[in-house]
Amino acid sequence: MRDRTDGGYGSERSRGVNPVVGVAVLIAITVCLAGVLAVGAASWSLEATGPDAAFDLSVDGETGEVAIGHVAGDSIDVRNLSLVIAVEGTELADQPPTPTVGAPGFQGTPTGPFNEQADPEWRSGERASVFVADTNDPRPSAGDSVTVRLVVDDQRIAVLETTAT
Numbered sequence: 001m002r003d004r005t006d007g008g009y010g011s012e013r014s015r016g017v018n019p020v021v022g023v024a025v026l027i028a029i030t031v032c033l034a035g036v037l038a039v040g041a042a043s044w045s046l047e048a049t050g051p052d053a054a055f056d057l058s059v060d061g062e063t064g065e066v067a068i069g070h071v072a073g074d075s076i077d078v079r080n081l082s083l084v085i086a087v088e089g090t091e092l093a094d095q096p097p098t099p100t101v102g103a104p105g106f107q108g109t110p111t112g113p114f115n116e117q118a119d120p121e122w123r124s125g126e127r128a129s130v131f132v133a134d135t136n137d138p139r140p141s142a143g144d145s146v147t148v149r150l151v152v153d154d155q156r157i158a159v160l161e162t163t164a165t
Helices: 012-043
Strands: 053-060 065-073 081-087 127-131 145-152 155-163
Touching: 053 145, 053 155, 065 145
Parallel strands: none
Antiparallel strands: 053 065, 065 127, 081 145, 145 155
C-alpha cells in the first residue's frame, strides 16, 4: 500500500491544491471577460448621432466669402444646422443663422441652401456661402486661419479649417 502523506505526485496534498488553482483560474478568466464586456458596452452609444457627411471649406479674404461644399454623405437640413466661424481662433462677433436672408454682420444674400428662399436640404454636390461684412469682427483677411464648426441638433458633424486666400 502506498503512503499518501509523502508529498509526491498524486499525494493528498497535491490533490487538494489542484481544485483551488482551477477555481482561481476560472475566476480570473471570468473577471477579465467581464472587464472586456464592460469596456465594450461603455463604448456603445445609444444616442442618435448626427448626419455623416464630408465638406470642404474655402475663404476669400478680399470679399469675405466663407464657402462650404457638401462633398459627400447624408443630406443636411439647414434649418437644424448652426455654423460657428472663427478667424485666427477668435469667433466672429456675429455668427450666421441658417437659413437666412440678411443677417447682422453679414453682407448680401447667402448662397445655396444657406439662403432661406432655397430648398433647406443641403445635398452632396451643393455649395453654400455667407459673406462676412466689414462690421463683423474679426473679418477674415488673406493668410488668416479660418475654422468653421458645423453642428446639427447639438451634434458636431464637422470642423473645417483653411487659410483665407
